[in-house]
Amino acid sequence: MKIISTILALFLSTVVSASTPLSKLVVFGDSLSDNGNLYEYMKRQLPVSPPYYEGRFTNGPAWVEILMESYYQNDSKDHLFDYAFGGAGIMEDDPDDSFFTLSREINTYLLANNDKADPNAMFVVWIGSNNYLAIPEPSEMEKVIQEVNYGILKDLNRLVSKGAKHILVVNIPDLGNIPIAREFNAVEELSYLSKQHNLVLEQNVFDLKNKYPEVQWLYYDINIIFDDMRLFPAKYGFNNVTDTCYEQAAQSLSKRNYVLKMVSTIKANNLLGNNACDGYLFFDPVHPSAPAHVLMAKTTKELFDRNGVNFE
Numbered sequence: 294m295k296i297i298s299t300i301l302a303l304f305l306s307t308v309v310s311a312s313t314p315l316s317k318l319v320v321f322g323d324s325l326s327d328n329g330n331l332y333e334y335m336k337r338q339l340p341v342s343p344p345y346y347e348g349r350f351t352n353g354p355a356w357v358e359i360l361m362e363s364y365y366q367n368d369s370k371d372h373l374f375d376y377a378f379g380g381a382g383i384m385e386d387d388p389d390d391s392f393f394t395l396s397r398e399i400n401t402y403l404l405a406n407n408d409k410a411d412p413n414a415m416f417v418v419w420i421g422s423n424n425y426l427a428i429p430e431p432s433e434m435e436k437v438i439q440e441v442n443y444g445i446l447k448d449l450n451r452l453v454s455k456g457a458k459h460i461l462v463v464n465i466p467d468l469g470n471i472p473i474a475r476e477f478n479a480v481e482e483l484s485y486l487s488k489q490h491n492l493v494l495e496q497n498v499f500d501l502k503n504k505y506p507e508v509q510w511l512y513y514d515i516n517i518i519f520d521d522m523r524l525f526p527a528k529y530g531f532n533n534v535t536d537t538c539y540e541q542a543a544q545s546l547s548k549r550n551y552v553l554k555m556v557s558t559i560k561a562n563n564l565l566g567n568n569a570c571d572g573y574l575f576f577d578p579v580h581p582s583a584p585a586h587v588l589m590a591k592t593t594k595e596l597f598d599r600n601g602v603n604f605e
Contacts, residue, residue: 314605315459317372317414320357321398321448322463323423324350324379324552324580328358331379331393331553340379340556344539346583350379350556351576353583357417359590364604372604374414376402380553382423383444395420395448403455410457415602418449419463419515421494423552425486426468426579428479434486442493446501453505459602461511461593462498464491466519472537473555473578491516511600518592522574522585530584531574538570539577552579 320326332340332348342348349355354362357377361369378393385396395418403409410416421441429437445462452460468474469484495512502510523534539559559577576582581589597603 313413314603315413315415316605317374317411318357318361318417318604319402319411319414320373320375320377320417320419321395321402322377322417322419323381324377324556325422326355326357326375326377326417326419327379328355328373328375328377330375330377334378339553341559344559345556350552350580351583351586352570353586356586356589356593359587360593361604363590363594374402377419379556380423381420383421383441384424385440385444395444399448399451408455410452410455412456412458414457415459415461415597416452416457417461417463418445418452419465419513420445421490422465422468425465425483425490426473426552428477428482429486431482434482435489438486438489438493441490442497445494446497449497449501453501453508457508459509459511461513461596462494463513464494464516466516470519470523471579472535472575475535476578487516509600509602511596511602513593513596515589518588519581519585522588526574529588530572532572534574536573537575537578538573538582555579 324331327348327350329348332342337348340348340350344352346353355375357373357375358369361373365372376398378398381393381395381398384392384394424437424441449460449462465487467484468487469480469482471483474480474483491514498510498512501508522529522531526532526534555578570576570582573582574585
């Protein structure tokens with residue numbers, strides 16, 4: 294499936310290319326990139342598998358796994374270092390150790406690597422959605438947007454200070470278009486939060502490129518990809534881009550760990566029928582389906598190819 298050139302033109306290019314082949318993909322983020330970390334942490338109790346695929350928050354492998362398999366068909370797991378946890382977000386000075394954060398994920402990586410970031414690795418940072426799913430009060434929205442982006446910016450600076458030379462930053466899709474937004478009449482609020490988050494994030498990446506010209510900065514506009522899938526579903530093999538293929542009991546949007554509470558309600562017998570997920574963009578009220586993960590991996594590789602990123 295070919296992605297039209299107009300979409301690719303919206304990816305920010307970088308003036309720095311990978312001078313030597315990279316050897317690792319190091320991933321920090323939330324359930325959209327989690328390849329089973331929370332599942333193992335929860336003693337294989339959450340998310341329930343099946344229906345979730347082997348602890349992923351979808352019905353197939355995560356996009357980062359698919360991406361690395363395109364480079365390493367036989368030993369992709371040896372080159373993927375995934376620290377993403379379902380439910381993770383941005384939070385400073387959080388006393389609750391059960392709440393995973395970007396800072397803690399990076400701490401774990403640095404602890405395992407002598408407090409250094411591998412200069413021959415591509416680091417992926419994709420996080421923020423969980424902070425916005427809490428739907429802050431209108432008077433707090435701007436504050437939350439700034440706090441989330443400040444947290445991301447601080448940790449991006451930290452990665453550079455530890456030696457990172459290749460960093461991919463991913464924005465968030467329009468959360469107003471996910472099924473849960475309509476269920477709770479939060480379309481307008483979530484769309485606003487997503488848009489403003491992405492504007493600040495993009496500016497921060499632009500500033501980082503100027504501050505650290507020796508670092509290869511890539512910005513993946515996942516929002517434009519999801520918008521295209523939603524507007525032109527047939528082009529991508531989808532016939533339903535608004536609903537989820539699972540029945541799910543409504544859970545109030547809460548200030549913390551909404552995603553984890555939501556997935557705990559989905560059981561194998563909630564499936565609406567055989568092959569019910571065929572043609573669906575969304576697997577559950579928050580997470581994209583396996584075909585969407587395949588597309589994310591494909592467009593990321595195209596972004597890498599355009600910017601001279603290779604893996605040995």
